[in-house]
Amino acid sequence: MPKKDKKQQEVVSPLRILRERANLTQEQLGVRLGVAGSTIRRWESGTEPAMTRRQWKIFCQETGVNWDELPDDLSILAPIESEVS
Numbered sequence: 001m002p003k004k005d006k007k008q009q010e011v012v013s014p015l016r017i018l019r020e021r022a023n024l025t026q027e028q029l030g031v032r033l034g035v036a037g038s039t040i041r042r043w044e045s046g047t048e049p050a051m052t053r054r055q056w057k058i059f060c061q062e063t064g065v066n067w068d069e070l071p072d073d074l075s076i077l078a079p080i081e082s083e084v085s
Contacts, residue, residue, distance in 0.1 A: 014071040016044045022063035032062050 019029050019040070026044070027037035033055045042048035051059060060067055 013044045013046065018059075018063045018065055018070075019044075022065075024062065029059070029062065033058055 019026070022029075024032075025037070026040040030037040030040045033040075033051065035055075039048065043050060050056075056067070056070075059065075060070070
């Protein structure tokens with residue numbers, strides 16, 4: 001079986017994409033949301049339930065994203081290639 005390019009297999013969460021576009025580390029965003037950086041990592045990997053409404057409001061303020069611009073389902077991972085401009 002041929003090996004796939006690692007980049008082709010790698011996926012990234014929409015939450016991570018938005019955080020990185022805002023130039024925030026997981027730890028920085030965690031401080032702003034009142035959670036640990038490890039919680040942000042779990043949210044981004046989909047291993048922990050998402051944020052509260054209050055946390056989403058802060059997230060939108062910190063990343064400069066309007067509520068209506070958020071992906072419909074943040075738990076779905078998007079391929080990295082689709083985000084490269």
